[in-house]
Amino acid sequence: MSQMIGEQSVCFENPVSILGAASVVGKKEGEGPLGSYFDMVCDDPMMGCKCWEEAESTLQKEAAQLAMAKANLDKQRIRMIFAGDLLAQSIASSFGIMDFRIPVYGLYGACSTMGEAMSLGAMAVAGGYGDCVLSLTSSHFASAEKEFRFPLAYGNQRPLSASWTVTGSGACVLGKTGGKAVITGVTAGKIIDNGLKDSMNMGACMATAASDTIYHNLIDFQRSPKDYDKIITGDLGSIGQKILWDILGERGIDIRNNHMDCGIEIFDQEKQDTHAGGSGCGCAASVFVSYILPKIESGEWKRVLFVPTGALLSKVSFSEGNSVPGIAHGVVVDTK
C-alpha cells in the first residue's frame, strides 16, 4: 500500500469524512462580512474568564464541544485530538482540551496549524489509528498581541501591511464514514525563508511558502488551478495575496480567478481598521468550518484546496534579528 504521490503529497485511497465542524469567534469577527456564518459569537472578549489565555482556551473548548455535538458524537468516541495555537508552549490548547481526557498530539505550525491538524487527523483516520479524531486550533487578538507585540494599553501604531489576529477557534471531527465533505489528499509544507524580517508584514513572509505548497500540490496531483473551485490560503492578506499571484504567475500558474484568502474575507478592511486582513490559527480554522465547508457540503464548490499559512517567528527570534520563515500545509476537500 502506498498513498504517496509526487514529492510531498498524500492521496487517500479511502477519503476521510468531515463529520461535524464548528466555529466560535469574538465580537469583531461577528461584526465582519462572515458574521452570520459562525456558530457562536461571543461579545465578551474574556469569555467570562480572568485572563486572555484562559479566554482562548475557552474558545477551543466551546468549538470542540459544538463540533462533537454537530457530529452527534460523545467525547468518548473521539480517539485523539490534534490541536495547537500561537501561544508559547501551546498553553491555550493544553488548558482548553485537557478536561476532555482524550489523547492529544500537540502541534505547532503557527497560523498554518489548522492545515497541519486536518492533515495529521486525516492521516490518522485513513491509517486506521482512530475511527474519529478531532482537529482544532485557536487564536485570540489580545493573547497574541501580548505574546508577540505590545501591551494593548500601549496603543502602538500598526503599519498598513500588518494583520489583525482573529479571536476565534475552529474544530472539525474527522471520521471514516458519513458527512457530506471528504478530505481526499494533503500536501505537506516545507519551511521556506525568503529572507524578509518584517513581522508587521507577515503576508509577504508567508507568500513564498504558500506558493510552494500550491505549486507542489498541482504538480503532485497533476492538476491545474481550474481543477479547484477555490484555492484558499489562510491569512496572506491583501499584500501577501498579490505576492502569491506574482510568484505563481512567474511559474505560469494563474490562480487569480479562483483564489480566496480567509484573512481578506473575515474582516471589512475599510470599516474595521484591520489593515492587510485577519490572521492567526483561528482565522483559517473558523472561516473553513463556517463559510467554506458548507459550500463544499452543498456542492456549490466541488473541490477546494485549503492552504493555511504560518509565519515562523517568536519575540526572541525577532529580537535577535532573524528572518521570518513561512510554512503552508495543503488539504484537498471534495464534495462527497
Add this chain to the structure above:
Amino acid sequence: MSQMIGEQSVCFENPVSILGAASVVGKKEGEGPLGSYFDMVCDDPMMGCKCWEEAESTLQKEAAQLAMAKANLDKQRIRMIFAGDLLAQSIASSFGIMDFRIPVYGLYGACSTMGEAMSLGAMAVAGGYGDCVLSLTSSHFASAEKEFRFPLAYGNQRPLSASWTVTGSGACVLGKTGGKAVITGVTAGKIIDNGLKDSMNMGACMATAASDTIYHNLIDFQRSPKDYDKIITGDLGSIGQKILWDILGERGIDIRNNHMDCGIEIFDQEKQDTHAGGSGCGCAASVFVSYILPKIESGEWKRVLFVPTGALLSKVSFSEGNSVPGIAHGVVVDTK
C-alpha cells in the same frame, strides 16, 4: 483495516523500522555517566553560534544529518520531518531544519515531544505516507533557562526537586524495512492535571500522566510489566520516579524492577549538581538513540516501552497561577 487496540493504543500490523539514529549533546552531558554513548559531544555550549537559540538549532541540524548518514540516506529520501522543542513557537526546530527543505510537521509536547515525534512518524510510515521520515527534538540548558526561568547571570538558587535541562538533540530515521529495531506500537497520552503548581518539581507534575500512559499501554496490549525488558520514562527524575512507582503500585502494578528514567541516567546527581535529574526534549531523545536503542538492536533488551514525559507550562501560565499538567506518549520498540 484497523490497527487500534484498547482505548488509546495502536498496534502496527507492519512494524516500523528504525533505520538510523544519532545524538548530539553538550559538555556536561558528555561528562555524565552516558558520555561515551553519544555520537557527538560539543564542548562549546554556543555551538559556534551567536545565541543560545541558534546553538540549539545547530544541535538539531547536526543530529539530523548524523542520523541520515547512519541510515545511509540522502535528505532527498526523507519524506517528512516530525520535530519540536521547548522554545516559544518552536523556533529551535524551525530554524534548525529549514535548510533541509523537507516537508515538516511541527510538534509541541513539552519534554514528551520525542515520544510524539516517533509515534506520528511511525504512523506516517505504517500508513504509507512516507517510506522514510525523520523524528527529532532538542533542548538546550541555556535557551530553556532563558525561556522558562531566570537569566543565567542571575545565578538563582534551585531546589533539590528541580531538574537540569539537557543540552542535546536526538534524531531517528524511521522507515518501512531495514534496521535492527522496530516500533511495534504506540500509546497516545492524555493531558493530566494533578493540580500541582510547582514548576521546580516537574517530576511530580508529570508522574500522574506517565502512570496513566503506562497503565493504559499495559491494559491495551494486555501485557504486564515483565513483558517489557525496560519501561523507560523521559525525565521524571528521582522524585517523579518514586511517585510513579507509588501510583502504579496502588493499581497493583509493580515496575520497580524494570523501570528506568532517562533523566536519572544522564547525569551523576551527586557529582554534577543536577538535583532531581536531567530534563528537556533532548534528554529522552538523546538517551534513547544513544543508550537504549543499541541495547534493543543487539537484543540485550528485546522489548522496551519508551515513555517520554512532558510538563505543560509556560512562563505565562506559571505567572497566572495555573497548575502544571503533564502528558506522556508511549512507544513500544522491539528487537527485529
